[in-house]
């Protein structure tokens with residue numbers, strides 16, 4: 001009965017609804033150049049969830065590609081064609097958003113000498129966190145065919161440096177590459193409790209994020225400062 005498994009009822013990876021489903025790309029399809037690569041991951045999502053974050057995805061693309069344009073040809077192409085050529089040309093809201101993100105960044109020599117300032121891009125952490133949480137939930141569903149509970153706490157580190165950029169705990173975890181390296185990820189899921197997980201995401205070979213997820217009651221009971229769970 002090899003077909004039996006396929007008949008299992010699918011649920012939206014975000015809210016759990018089982019009716020009116022479509023497929024959602026993880027990470028968002030707009031990060032990839034067209035024609036879209038054939039190895040993209042999709043998970044079941046209801047139309048209501050799916051339609052609610054389209055703008056988030058475009059903002060996120062700006063954030064992801066902004067870390068990369070000069071290092072990565074695909075990131076560069078996305079930046080030139082999609083961000084500058086399409087998103088920004090089309091939407092005044094996005095242009096305002098970008099303007100609000102522009103900051104002066106100090107430029108320093110490799111020796112640390114102050115050289116001057118140049119325009120740089122800061123970003124909306126809340127929005128980035130929202131998209132990252134969705135990617136975690138989507139990948140979890142993709143690998144384990146089950147939905148993470150809604151009440152998780154996420155800690156998202158953007159571009160961590162040095163040892164924090166690839167924590168020891170992830171050293172043994174296999175890296176998966178999607179869309180010719182546009183997105184790469186590794187994961188470590190709690191053996192006894194899969195609600196505890198740690199993720200390593202790399203976009204356009206340069207925008208790096210480390211994500212921790214855990215049940216939110218632990219955060220609540222630790223008076224907000226340290227996560228004192230015994231593990």
Ligand SMILES: [Zn+2]
Nearest residue numbers: 012015046049
């Ligand atoms: Zn849903």
